[in-house]
Amino acid sequence: MIIKSFSIDYEKLFNNYKVILIYGENYYLKNEIVEKLNNIYKKNNYKNTFIKQDELLNKIDILDNYLNQDSLFGEKEILIIKDTSDKLLNYIDLENLDNKLIIISESLQKNSKLRSIAEKHKLISCIPCYDDDEKTLQSLLRHGINSLGLKVSNETIDQLFSINKLNRSDINSGLTKLQLISKDNILDNGILSSLFNTTSSFDAFQISDILLSCNKKELKKILSSFYHFSFNFNEVLGPLKYKIKRLISIYEFDKEEKSISSLLTKYKPPIFWKEKSSVQTQMSMWNVDQLNTLLDKINHIEILCKENYEVSETIFNKFLLDIITKKVLINTYSSH
Template identity: 35%
Template sequence: MIIKTFQIKNLTNTTSSFFLLYGENEGFKNQIINNNLLNAFNENILRYEENEILKDKNIFYDEIKSKSFFDNKKTIIISRSSDKILNIIEDFLDEKFEDTRIIINSGPLEKKSKLRNKFEKASNLVCIPFYADDNITLNRIALNFFKDKKLSVSQENINLISERCKGDRENLNNELLKIESFTKNKKKISTNEILRLTNLADNYTYNELSDHCLNKNLKKIINIINENNYNSDDCVAITRVLLSKVKRLIKLKEDNILEKNIDNVVSNHKPPIFWKDKDLVKSQMKIWSLEKAKELLYRISEIELIIKKGKNNPINILYNFILTQARPSN
């Protein structure tokens, strides 16, 4: 059955075990998952990518059938899902699991999608579509944030923040967290400060791709590459983001020579490292030696020049470079 986002409160007493959340608004999805779907099912949360389950369907079979004396209720969240997952979960869709909830998180699904049709038509399944937030909604969220924090900000700057988030409240929430950290001892924020602090929505995947490259997380890199249709301009932008992050890494490694406490090095870095990124950065510092980081900086600069010349396929060049760097042996 279809439940619109404004009907979410009706989920409080639902007896359904399977939920399909599809669409492009990841921020709104996460909000609904955390505030409405987990409820009493947050004791044991298991997260999987669809690819993991497709490679080994026994992962799902074992989890959905298993019961524990210690974990009374659990939630299984399957992310980046598509019609492919239907064949695996179909055998269980008519069953009722009192102690388990299964959340299928998918991107946009066409009307002819088998997964979407199955969840829309079955009365025991819940299907919730999510669409991009308009700027009015994002403005309202931002305005409430500034009122709650008692920060002075113009309507023009609220519009600026919303426009840079491209219809996704997850982007907006990330930017508001940065602003909250930056204005801890301030009562207002300027346009220039907002421009310096916030990212254009397109830059999120650039940052994510660069971070996972430095963390040698090959699986995440492949997922990002498969989900995004990058062009030549994107390749240049990604190399610039990667260069910036490697320069920061080198500075941190140099500071770590004098200050042995890695937590202090990260906390005292200027400009400040966003709190959500600190563990990621510390992981990068442990993976890369100072010498290797400097070599990487040189190689990225070379790759950037090759891409800008445009003689060869820049996308293949960048992908090969990033995948090579992400391998543990490098």
């Protein structure tokens, strides 16, 4: 049975379901759900055992002992299996299981047998955990602050998100600290900025996508994250060149095709469905000649940063801004 992640009744989840499947790409949300479930099981005197699927299947006696345990007279135990896949179904009959079980998976496709069973069976709960967008995270923060009886303006929250790549864990951690230190009903920007700090950096491929999409708002977060996380210009330029070369390859796949949408449909090997929207945006921002120019400018900036390593961070950050504004197409980059 499908259960929405934002409307979970944890007591009901414990009482009504033998098996709980938690899957999806949202690592922080999955951890949050498991932690809250753990508290419920502990309150009901269950001992928990975490184990990865591969490890479990290599030590099949652990699974056999768990499935054959006598919960009436022995110690109550909940097995939490991580990194699960359809392969688990070769060893466990979920639909006829007497024991309680929590299963954690990465993204599961619609044709996944594990997902299909969990979605359809009345005694198995299926909780998809999709990535949080900024609107969801802002709502989570507002709700948390309001629940503490505190007040903060929408403008302050917007400002907080404009310079930080906050995730669900950052917000929950900040709210816990806020609960301990806040005595006033009004919060100033300084307190919020000190409590709600990002712990997740952008990876180089995310940065490349943001640059090629000319997303000024996200660039602010990137530059802010550089203060929290060490980044070398070489770490970004490699993936950025890869992304640009792929866009050029798409354009050259069918030079007669003028429709970007049709070109993306024709292109081989197929573009992963999650990337299509981003790639289409990037191609709407850059034509093939501009991409070749950009590639050439990247080679120049790479040399410039290496020759002026002491100030390479300043040079590189300015270059990122030039890409976003497309001034990179007319600016020159050399030591002389």
